[in-house]
Amino acid sequence: LGSIAPDQCHRREDVDRALAKYFPDASVRAFLLKNLKRSSSGHLAWRVNVASLESNHERILEGQDTLGSFVGSTLFVRGQVRDYITPTDAGDIITLFPKARIVTIPNAGHWIHADAPTHFATTVIDFLRLP
Numbered sequence: 001l002g003s004i005a006p007d008q009c010h011r012r013e014d015v016d017r018a019l020a021k022y023f024p025d026a027s028v029r030a031f032l033l034k035n036l037k038r039s040s041s042g043h044l045a046w047r048v049n050v051a052s053l054e055s056n057h058e059r060i061l062e063g064q065d066t067l068g069s070f071v072g073s074t075l076f077v078r079g080q081v082r083d084y085i086t087p088t089d090a091g092d093i094i095t096l097f098p099k100a101r102i103v104t105i106p107n108a109g110h111w112i113h114a115d116a117p118t119h120f121a122t123t124v125i126d127f128l129r130l131p
Contacts, residue, residue: 006036006044074100075127079108079115
């Protein structure tokens with residue numbers, strides 16, 4: 001995001017066009033565009049601290065060192081069309097959350113609640129109803 005300077009753009013559409021080079025998925029760009037604001041001078045600006053995100057990128061991606069596991073029931077919901085929970089991740093999840101259920105929602109991406117709201121809600125409600 002640091003290479004995209006919203007203050008050099010006059011309209012959100014201009015920022016969207018610049019983001020498209022890096023993020024072809026329109027729903028991802030729509031999410032990122034929610035982080036735009038107008039500065040007091042009327043220019044577009046990022047709400048998030050882009051410099052901090054960039055300088056801490058590697059640290060953000062580091063795994064967590066944990067001791068032990070959580071033995072309560074846990075639900076992980078993933079969308080079928082995104083690989084945010086990979087097979088390796090699933091193994092790590094089961095190690096840390098032995099009673100985890102990993103549910104895959106068909107035809108959903110990262111924003112499962114928006115892509116398949118009924119299926120997502122039913123999945124979560126069914127999980128919460130479990131003893």
